[in-house]
Amino acid sequence: MNYLQPAMLWALPAMLIPVAVHLLNKMRYKNVDWAAMHFLLKIQKDSTRRAKLREILLLAARTLLILAIVLAFSRPISGGWLAKAISTTPECVIVLLDRSSSMGARTSINGGSKLERALSIVKESTAQHPARRYVLVENVDRQPLELQDISGLDSLELTVQTDTAANIPAMFQTAVEYLVHNQIAQSEIWVLSDLQATNWRIDDPSWKSVSEAITGLGQGTGVYVIDLSMAGAENTSTAAISATLRESDGYESGDKHGSPIHSPRASQLALKISLNTNKTQQHSLPTFLTVNGARSQSDVPLAGQRQTELFRLDYPETKAGWAKCEIPVDSSPGDNAAYFAWPPARRAVATVVGDPASASTRRIQLAAAPTSDSRQRSASIIPSRFLDSELLERTDLLVWADGTPSMEQVNLIMKWLEAGGVFLLFPPASEGASGLNGISWNRIESTEQSQPITSWDENDGPLSKTESGTNLPLHQVSVLTRQTPVTPQNSHVVATFSDGQSFLTRVPSGKGQLYLAATRVSESWSSLQDGTVLVPLLQRLLTQGLALREPLCMGIAGEWRPDPDEVWTFEPDCIGAEDQSNTRTRTPRTHSGVYRCGNRIIALNRPPTEDAHEAVHPGEILGLLPSSQTHVYEGAIESTSADEASEVWPLLMGLAIALLFSESILSTSKLNLTTRKPMEEGTTRVSRFGSVAL
Amino acid sequence: MQGFVSGMHRSAARGSSVEFAEYRKYSPGDDPRFLDWRIFAKTDRFYIREFEADTNLRCYIVVDTSGSMRFGTGTVQRIDRAKSIAATLAHVLINQGDAVGLCGIGQSAPSDIPPRRAAKHLPVIYNRLADLKAANGNLLVSGLHQLAERIKQRSLVIVISDFFDEVSLLLECFKHLRFKKHDVALFHLLAPKELTFDFESPVNLVDTETGASLATDPLLLRDAYLESLNAYLQELRVGCANFRIDYQMHRLDNEYEKLLTDFFVSRLRRRRSSRA
Numbered sequence: 001m002n003y004l005q006p007a008m009l010w011a012l013p014a015m016l017i018p019v020a021v022h023l024l025n026k027m028r029y030k031n032v033d034w035a036a037m038h039f040l041l042k043i044q045k046d047s048t049r050r051a052k053l054r055e056i057l058l059l060a061a062r063t064l065l066i067l068a069i070v071l072a073f074s075r076p077i078s079g080g081w082l083a084k085a086i087s088t089t090p091e092c093v094i095v096l097l098d099r100s101s102s103m104g105a106r107t108s109i110n111g112g113s114k115l116e117r118a119l120s121i122v123k124e125s126t127a128q129h130p131a132r133r134y135v136l137v138e139n140v141d142r143q144p145l146e147l148q149d150i151s152g153l154d155s156l157e158l159t160v161q162t163d164t165a166a167n168i169p170a171m172f173q174t175a176v177e178y179l180v181h182n183q184i185a186q187s188e189i190w191v192l193s194d195l196q197a198t199n200w201r202i203d204d205p206s207w208k209s210v211s212e213a214i215t216g217l218g219q220g221t222g223v224y225v226i227d228l229s230m231a232g233a234e235n236t237s238t239a240a241i242s243a244t245l246r247e248s249d250g251y252e253s254g255d256k257h258g259s260p261i262h263s264p265r266a267s268q269l270a271l272k273i274s275l276n277t278n279k280t281q282q283h284s285l286p287t288f289l290t291v292n293g294a295r296s297q298s299d300v301p302l303a304g305q306r307q308t309e310l311f312r313l314d315y316p317e318t319k320a321g322w323a324k325c326e327i328p329v330d331s332s333p334g335d336n337a338a339y340f341a342w343p344p345a346r347r348a349v350a351t352v353v354g355d356p357a358s359a360s361t362r363r364i365q366l367a368a369a370p371t372s373d374s375r376q377r378s379a380s381i382i383p384s385r386f387l388d389s390e391l392l393e394r395t396d397l398l399v400w401a402d403g404t405p406s407m408e409q410v411n412l413i414m415k416w417l418e419a420g421g422v423f424l425l426f427p428p429a430s431e432g433a434s435g436l437n438g439i440s441w442n443r444i445e446s447t448e449q450s451q452p453i454t455s456w457d458e459n460d461g462p463l464s465k466t467e468s469g470t471n472l473p474l475h476q477v478s479v480l481t482r483q484t485p486v487t488p489q490n491s492h493v494v495a496t497f498s499d500g501q502s503f504l505t506r507v508p509s510g511k512g513q514l515y516l517a518a519t520r521v522s523e524s525w526s527s528l529q530d531g532t533v534l535v536p537l538l539q540r541l542l543t544q545g546l547a548l549r550e551p552l553c554m555g556i557a558g559e560w561r562p563d564p565d566e567v568w569t570f571e572p573d574c575i576g577a578e579d580q581s582n583t584r585t586r587t588p589r590t591h592s593g594v595y596r597c598g599n600r601i602i603a604l605n606r607p608p609t610e611d612a613h614e615a616v617h618p619g620e621i622l623g624l625l626p627s628s629q630t631h632v633y634e635g636a637i638e639s640t641s642a643d644e645a646s647e648v649w650p651l652l653m654g655l656a657i658a659l660l661f662s663e664s665i666l667s668t669s670k671l672n673l674t675t676r677k678p679m680e681e682g683t684t685r686v687s688r689f690g691s692v693a694l
Numbered sequence: 695m696q697g698f699v700s701g702m703h704r705s706a707a708r709g710s711s712v713e714f715a716e717y718r719k720y721s722p723g724d725d726p727r728f729l730d731w732r733i734f735a736k737t738d739r740f741y742i743r744e745f746e747a748d749t750n751l752r753c754y755i756v757v758d759t760s761g762s763m764r765f766g767t768g769t770v771q772r773i774d775r776a777k778s779i780a781a782t783l784a785h786v787l788i789n790q791g792d793a794v795g796l797c798g799i800g801q802s803a804p805s806d807i808p809p810r811r812a813a814k815h816l817p818v819i820y821n822r823l824a825d826l827k828a829a830n831g832n833l834l835v836s837g838l839h840q841l842a843e844r845i846k847q848r849s850l851v852i853v854i855s856d857f858f859d860e861v862s863l864l865l866e867c868f869k870h871l872r873f874k875k876h877d878v879a880l881f882h883l884l885a886p887k888e889l890t891f892d893f894e895s896p897v898n899l900v901d902t903e904t905g906a907s908l909a910t911d912p913l914l915l916r917d918a919y920l921e922s923l924n925a926y927l928q929e930l931r932v933g934c935a936n937f938r939i940d941y942q943m944h945r946l947d948n949e950y951e952k953l954l955t956d957f958f959v960s961r962l963r964r965r966r967s968s969r970a
Contacts, residue, residue, distance in 0.1 A: 025896065028895070029896050029898045029909050030898065031897075031900055032893070032897045033764065033900050034765065034900060035762035035763075035765035035888065036856075036858055036919075037899065037906065038859070040908055051910060051911050051914040
């Protein structure tokens with residue numbers, strides 16, 4: 001219990017007054033001779049007990065009455081975290097404000113957000129308990145900002161809702177460094193967060209140093225975490241996965257007679273989104289697509305709580321553009337929009353290094369670019385000696401079909417991979433190190449029985465299911481000869497044989513990806529030459545290489561950092577008219593949306609981690625920080641006012657009135673007794689025994 | 695009453711007064727002088743004429759001298775009022791020719807003065823009354839039983855006391871006295887405070903007989919006390935009525951002349967009603 005007027009507590013000894021009066025009253029008992037003790041002794045037992053009880057009740061009522069009045073005048077604070085926090089006046093209060101995307105969640109469509117609630121808590125608390133200094137640390141800049149006027153907190157740009165993630169341990173680190181640097185002993189750290197697990201990062205090693213630093217600051221430093229987590233609200237979210245602009249081959253799906261229609265220069269825009277919902281009753285979701293400012297609507301059938309949806313749109317141009325996908329606003333408005341941008345369409349280029357006269361090399365070329373005059377993709381075969389940096393610069397997919405690159409070529413390829421692109425390496429047919437990123441090859445294994453491919457990543461990557469949901473026929477691939485690679489630890493096995501050996505392995509290399517196949521496109525090695533697996537594999541790798549080498553068009557708000565010299569402006573058409581007034585505060589560092597810089601365009605979305613609603617448990621927080629100095633309080637929007645810090649003097653005054661009333665009843669009970677008419681000589685008294693003439 | 699001389703009190707026995715009482719059938723052994731020959735001539739049956747016997751009164755005035763008799767009002771103690779009543783009764787009775795004795799029942803041994811009707815007996819009674827002190831014990835019940843055994847002739851026994859004892863025990867005493875053919879009259883002296891229990895502040899009540907104390911808030915005890923007192927008075931009064939005992943309650947703050955007047959009047963009415 002804490003008090004706004006603690007000086008009034010000096011009046012507490014007044015509680016002894018009734019006790020003293022009681023004792024004095026005891027001493028004032030007069031000795032009176034009494035003859036009719038005979039009757040009193042009969043009733044003494046019960047009456048004395050009642051008398052003592054009455055005395056105790058009276059004494060308690062009078063003592064508590066004074067206590068309640070004194071406490072009421074001392075204005076105690078109770079029922080919330082503030083009461084705990086203001087036990088001493090801190091020199092400095094550091095407010096760690098989580099204004100990540102998830103803090104925009106509301107209890108209802110028209111309700112306030114968690115961030116608004118957080119700001120309200122800070123304002124109310126500081127109004128009731130002014131400290132000497134307030135410092136704000138928010139999750140975007142993570143720089144301590146000393147506040148001159150805490151009442152204007154909600155008008156600061158640094159307290160506006162963002163579409164970013166938060167790094168809570170880093171914010172703590174900033175706060176602790178500030179306290180240590182300024183040598184502040186009496187301080188409090190107020191953390192206002194929804195405890196989203198992805199932001200609190202309980203596995204982050206910096207928590208240890210933060211905890212040690214807070215412990216080192218001493219018991220004068222307290223951490224007060226205001227838990228704004230809120231479970232159970234219905235929510236549907238959407239997120240952007242990819243935007244792909246494909247230039248048409250000139251032949252589209254066909255007319256009503258099934259004949260292909262030649263429409264040169266036509267392009268197709270593919271927008272892929274993910275939908276997550278915790279609603280069980282919803283069967284379809286209205287979805288609004290805005291492509292370069294043109295808005296359309298469609299209903300998406302919902303098949304489950306998580307699904308991926310692909311929108312194919314005819315796109316008459318080949319230049320860059322942007323799109324936005326919206327779903328109806330719900331309790332968490334921050335996750336109801338996804339932004340897309342794409343670069344101008346260009347042809348994907350595959351280079352196959354091998355013998356031009358080899359049938360297997362030719363098959364690989366055809367699989368990568370089935371039509372030689374395609375505007376979408378092209379593939380060429382070159383002997384390994386012709387590979388140079390200029391050629392690599394034009395290449396999106398490099399396929400090494402035969403032999404191993406020289407050390408000089410390895411250097412060129414690694415440099416190329418660092419900048420993007422996909423490199424597919426078939427077995428060299430010789431054992432030993434490849435020189436590529438610590439990769440070496442095992443010996444060749446040949447069997448008469450085909451080694452089946454039993455497992456592969458069918459959800460993601462080059463062997464994933466088709467858009468119609470059909471698996472690639474990898475189980476039909478017959479592999480008679482194989483040479484498995486030895487890969488570094490950061491590699492990812494895409495597909496494996498039945499004995500666990502890898503069929504296809506991916507090794508990340510800078511922005512690029514290196515794929516290692518365990519068999520060749522050769523009749524003596526495998527049936528890959530049939531094309532049922534080889535064609536989609538190479539097509540997808542070429543598309544991936546193209547995407548990796550494209551300039552960045554889609555990024556994460558808060559994480560993407562433009563060059564300091566560049567000026568990126570917000571695309572106002574990508575938000576609704578009701579939000580146009582806020583465009584001034586929208587920057588690539590803080591908000592999702594579409595931004596332009598000259599001809600370049602980028603779509604920024606909230607971090608995917610913000611869609612993970614798991615919250616850390618308060619017990620875990622006490623495990624991260626010194627438990628003796630850390631307190632976690634509920635401050636969620638749905639919490640009642642009883643959970644908030646509030647003055648309890650009205651309650652105490654009510655109690656005082658009740659005690660006064662009780663005291664008066666106990667005291668005036670004697671009036672009822674004395675009103676009884678005394679017995680007179682010759683009168684008749686009615687008793688429970690009947691009438692008696694005296 | 696039965697005395698050795700003729701008095702003004704109607705006796706319970708049939709006597710030789712001039713006042714006819716009743717006829718009754720002759721039985722062998724009856725004095726033939728009282729045969730009514732006229733009735734015999736009319737009915738051929740023997741009837742005896744009986745007359746009221748007027749006799750003098752033998753009265754024992756019993757004064758309770760237990761410790762509780764010290765209690766009273768601010769000006770009058772119960773023992774003083776008891777002495778006054780006893781002295782007045784003795785004076786009236788001796789002046790009308792009745793014999794009066796005195797018995798003080800208290801802690802000390804009973805101090806009896808046998809009944810005498812001589813005028814010079816009155817100062818003896820007065821002196822003995824003056825010597826009576828309210829002691830600390832309560833021996834009323836045992837004292838009355840002893841008295842019932844001691845008195846050989848039928849008498850009027852007037853008991854002046856506060857009767858603060860178990861009603862059942864008291865009624866046993868009265869029954870004992872009645873069994874011995876004594877006429878019994880009670881003067882129940884009560885102080886106003888004993889009837890109202892109207893203390894304004896907490897008090898430490900000290901028993902006048904045992905010295906035991908009880909510190910209490912009378913306001914809390916008052917209801918229960920009055921209820922208990924009321925039950926006691928009712929039981930006592932009903933018991934007295936059952937045993938045909940005169941019962942007079944007297945508040946010490948009232949004048950006792952009226953009490954005595956009422957007592958005598960009630961005795962006179964009783965006599966007339968029984969004659970009628």
